[in-house]
Amino acid sequence: MTDLDFDVRWYPGMRSRRRSAAPPIQVHRAAPNTVLLRQSIADNFEAPFLYLLFGEERALLLDTGATADATRFPLRATVDTLIEEWLQGHPRDGYELIVAHSHAHGDHVAGDGQFTDRAHTRVVGHSAGDVAAFFGIGSWPRGAARFDLGGRVLEVIPTPGHHPSAVAIYDEGTGILLTGDTVYPGRLYVQDFPAFQESLRTLCDFSAAHPVAVVLGAHIEMSTRPFRDFPLGSTWHPDEAPLPLTVRDLHTVRDAAARVADRPGAHRFANFIIWNGPCRREAAAQSARLLLFRVFGR
Numbered sequence: 224m225t226d227l228d229f230d231v232r233w234y235p236g237m238r239s240r241r242r243s244a245a246p247p248i249q250v251h252r253a254a255p256n257t258v259l260l261r262q263s264i265a266d267n268f269e270a271p272f273l274y275l276l277f278g279e280e281r282a283l284l285l286d287t288g289a290t291a292d293a294t295r296f297p298l299r300a301t302v303d304t305l306i307e308e309w310l311q312g313h314p315r316d317g318y319e320l321i322v323a324h325s326h327a328h329g330d331h332v333a334g335d336g337q338f339t340d341r342a343h344t345r346v347v348g349h350s351a352g353d354v355a356a357f358f359g360i361g362s363w364p365r366g367a368a369r370f371d372l373g374g375r376v377l378e379v380i381p382t383p384g385h386h387p388s389a390v391a392i393y394d395e396g397t398g399i400l401l402t403g404d405t406v407y408p409g410r411l412y413v414q415d416f417p418a419f420q421e422s423l424r425t426l427c428d429f430s431a432a433h434p435v436a437v438v439l440g441a442h443i444e445m446s447t448r449p450f451r452d453f454p455l456g457s458t459w460h461p462d463e464a465p466l467p468l469t470v471r472d473l474h475t476v477r478d479a480a481a482r483v484a485d486r487p488g489a490h491r492f493a494n495f496i497i498w499n500g501p502c503r504r505e506a507a508a509q510s511a512r513l514l515l516f517r518v519f520g521r
């Protein structure tokens with residue numbers, strides 16, 4: 224399998240509201256054909272990770288970030304430059320770009336509009352039906368589909384629970400499993416708990432049958448201190464937990480989810496938090512109440 228390089232220091236943001244000098248998108252090459260992009264936390268506290276995977280015939284961009292405005296968040300220009308660089312070493316006419324999504328929350332699809340007029344480009348729709356139709360997944364969410372980038376086959380695995388159209392993407396060549404907001408070092412917001420548990424079982428079973436080198440999600444919200452996350456909305460992440468997770472972490476999340484399935488609210492574990500409840504706004508209110516309780520004891 225391809226060697227992967229995750230030796231990168233992600234921009235931590237700033238404590239004050241001074242204007243940031245950091246670039247709007249941080250680019251890191253984990254392998255020559257595998258690029259990690261992260262939206263600057265100075266522009267949006269979600270600071271999502273995006274992935275650009277190159278095959279011989281087409282590239283796949285997974286997610287388009289939290290900001291539509293190309294002047295603030297020049298995703299299209301960044302991706303175009305990366306594709307031009309790739310084509311210098313791998314010349315080909317009509318090289319295609321597929322813009323797909325880990326799921327359709329606003330912090331993962333906002334930049335879609337930057338790609339609508341791009342030649343040789345297909346942007347996948349946002350509903351589970353759109354995703355199933357595009358990749359040819361027969362019986363959502365039970366099935367899966369193989370998607371060939373040209374000499375690089377991806378497996379697209381439905382993983383609803385956090386969001387109805389969520390998918391994980393597995394890359395045979397590198398062993399990378401991309402898990403979006405379903406599994407990452409942070410607050411795992413679960414909208415549909417039975418579906419989430421089923422998806423975790425699917426991912427664990429899949430990882431038992433395929434070599435998974437690393438599990439990569441779409442955010443970091445935990446710090447390097449076990450059980451501690453950065454407050455929701457914080458644009459200052461001084462000591463983030465590492466992005467890469469392992470198959471063991473998938474098992475840990477699956478088992479933790481089974482323990483808290485019947486208990487709404489926040490459940491804190493060493494390197495993730497499970498929010499058993501519907502939405503982020505409620506979670507934020509609950510987080511504030513928890514904080515008050517810790518500070519004032521009520």
Ligand SMILES: [Zn+2]
Nearest residue numbers: 326328386404
């Ligand atoms: Zn999400």
Ligand SMILES: [Zn+2]
Nearest residue numbers: 328330404441
């Ligand atoms: Zn997200």
